[in-house]
Amino acid sequence: KRPLVAILGGAKVSDKIGVITNLIEKCDTIIIGGGMAYTFQKYLGHSVGNSLVEADWIEKAGEMMEAAKAKGVNFLIPVDNRCGKEFKEDTPVSIRPASCIPDDEEGLDIGPETEVVFADAIKGAGTVIWNGPMGVSEWDNFASGTITVAKAVADSGAISVIGGGDSVAAV
Numbered sequence: 001k002r003p004l005v006a007i008l009g010g011a012k013v014s015d016k017i018g019v020i021t022n023l024i025e026k027c028d029t030i031i032i033g034g035g036m037a038y039t040f041q042k043y044l045g046h047s048v049g050n051s052l053v054e055a056d057w058i059e060k061a062g063e064m065m066e067a068a069k070a071k072g073v074n075f076l077i078p079v080d081n082r083c084g085k086e087f088k089e090d091t092p093v094s095i096r097p098a099s100c101i102p103d104d105e106e107g108l109d110i111g112p113e114t115e116v117v118f119a120d121a122i123k124g125a126g127t128v129i130w131n132g133p134m135g136v137s138e139w140d141n142f143a144s145g146t147i148t149v150a151k152a153v154a155d156s157g158a159i160s161v162i163g164g165g166d167s168v169a170a171v
Contacts, residue, residue: 001126001159002028007118007149009034009132010164013057016132017064023129024067029074029121033110033134033145040065040077041098049083049101076121080111082135082142089139109135110145118145119152127159133166 006023008016013036023030032040035052042053043062068075078098083105084091095111096102110118122128130153134145146166153160 003125004127004129005029005031005122005125005158007031007033007122007128007130007153009036009134009146009167011035011052013039013054013061017057017060019131020064021067024064024071024073027073029076029125030068031076031118031121033078033114033118033149034132037077037110038107046099047101047103048107049103050106051101052106074121076117078110078114079117080113081107082109082111082144084108084141089141091141093141109142115145115148118149122149122152122156122158125156125158128153128156128161130160130162130167131164137166
């Protein structure tokens with residue numbers, strides 16, 4: 001049922017490259033969160049601090065964004081992030097625009113503005129396919145993005161297919 005929305009999160013673009021490329025041909029909207037979003041942000045020239053980036057996949061990330069644009073697919077990446085200075089559960093949280101994460105911080109979850117953007121995109125979905133968390137969802141300080149997306153999927157009334165341990169746990 002259209003529109004078809006795919007939500008992809010998790011750590012690595014390289015793990016989902018084939019899936020994203022395939023979904024560009026099928027989806028109306030693709031939502032990218034989790035650690036892999038920073039590779040896409042880096043392609044756009046954004047400062048991502050110490051966030052997870054797969055340097056070998058930056059150009060491919062850009063190619064996928066361009067392919068989605070050419071196909072008319074709404075390709076969403078975070079506009080803001082919840083960040084921390086350390087990869088630790090109790091690190092203090094700061095909210096940073098996606099374009100300028102300080103050098104001494106790393107993105108660990110999507111931010112509150114992104115939660116709204118992603119939830120709005122999910123609201124009108126006919127079908128949702130979701131794999132991967134929006135952040136370090138096992139830590140309370142960085143679970144909000146995944147929880148918000150899970151609630152949006154549940155509230156959408158869309159046919160939904162959810163796979164992956166962290167995504168299923170959030171639901």
